[in-house]
Amino acid sequence: MGSSANWSTTSSSPPDPRRLRWWPWALLVAVLLAGVRAAGLWGGKAWAPLLPLGFVGMTLLPWWWLDAGQRAEMGWQRAQGRWVYLKAAALGLxxxxxxxxxxxxxxxxxxxxxxxxVAEAFRRQVPAxxxxxxxVxxxxxxxxxxxxxxEEVFFRGLLPWTLSARFGQRWATALECAxxxxVHLLHHGLIFHAATGELTLRPLSGALWVFCMMGVAWMFSRVRQRSGSLFPAMLCHAAFNLGMAACLFLEVWPRLPK
Known part of the structure; x- marks a missing residue:
């Protein structure tokens, strides 16, 4: 898919010292964004706009923290060739x-x-x-x-770019995938009961969901690393969500209780 950007701290040039200072802040921002996501998912219709606003915040963070050269190193640059995008879309589906x-x-x-x-949560958010x-x-x-x-700008771009200065590329990738x-336990596995304010856990299916999402994240990361660009990873992610929507509306939605 092309050459990958090298974030590793073992390269001949030392990492930007700012990256060594930024990684704790990147982790803190990840926790705060998880809180925003939880509020958007569990807070009812009044809080639902926080979910897309959180994604917008993820997108804008590199324009606050990084200069143009650092954003390109993070992956905000074009990938070479069209096949990389076609392969990424097929992989996501x-x-x-x-x-x-x-x-x-x-x-x-x-x-x-x-x-x-996911289907039940969506049905609660939309008018009857x-x-x-x-x-659809x-x-x-x-x-x-x-x-x-x-999510690709943050989880495959900014977060591993900052973490790699301290932990190296391999561990940075492992951390962002984890x-x-x-965080996807908020979508399945952790169930919030609005009437009582209680949380319940579905341990088996929740653990499987986390494992699957970690694997999916690793594949997105491979697309980003091999292409040197975030854009094929974004397309792969969008294709994954589109495939989920197809499964949801063709197979799940007709079987939901009325």
């Missing part, structure tokens, strides 16, 4: 189908299937009586834009 089938084999289309949880085309558009447009751009997987 395949990953979304694979996750759907893994959960289907393990739990069926019951409440422990992650895509069922909307037609299928409107529902409401789900897929943000899923193809806000999440792929924001954080990406863990």
């Amino acid at each position: 395949g990953l979304s189908l694979a996750v759907f089938l893994v959960f289907l084999a393990a739990f069926g289309l019951g409440p422990d299937h992650a895509y069922v949880t 009586g909307l037609g299928a085309p409107v529902l 558009a409401m789900f897929t447009l943000p899923a193809r834009l806000f999440s792929p751009v924001g 954080m990406f997987g863990t």
Whole structure:
């Protein structure tokens, strides 16, 4: 897919000293963004706009912290060739189908299937009586834009770029994949009951979801590292979300309780 940018601290040039100071702040920002995500997902319709706003914040962070050269090193630059984008899109679609089938084999289309949880959460956020085309558009447009751009800029760009100065590229990738997987417990695995304010955990399906999301994050990271660009990773992520939407509306949605 092309040459990858080298973030490793073992290269001949020492890392930018600012990166050595920034990595604790990057971790703190990751925790704060997780809190924003939780509020957007669990706070009801009034708090729902916080979810896309959190993704917008992820996208804008490098323009606050980094200069143009650092953003290019992070991956904000074009990838060479068209095949890298086609392969990334195909990979994303395949990953979304694979996750759907893994959960289907393990739990069926019951409440422990992650895509069922996503569908139920989405249904609680939208007005009743909307037609299928409107529902599909409401789900897929943000899923193809806000999440792929924001999460890839942060989790495959800014976060590993700062962490690699302290831990090296391999551990930086492992950390960002672990954080990406863990934060997705907010989408499935950790269940917030608004009426009582209690949290419950689905340990088996939640653990499988984290494991799957860590694997998906690792594949996104490979796309970014091999292409030297965040843009194929964004497309891979958008294709994953589009594939999830297809599974959700073709297989899950018709089976939800009325």
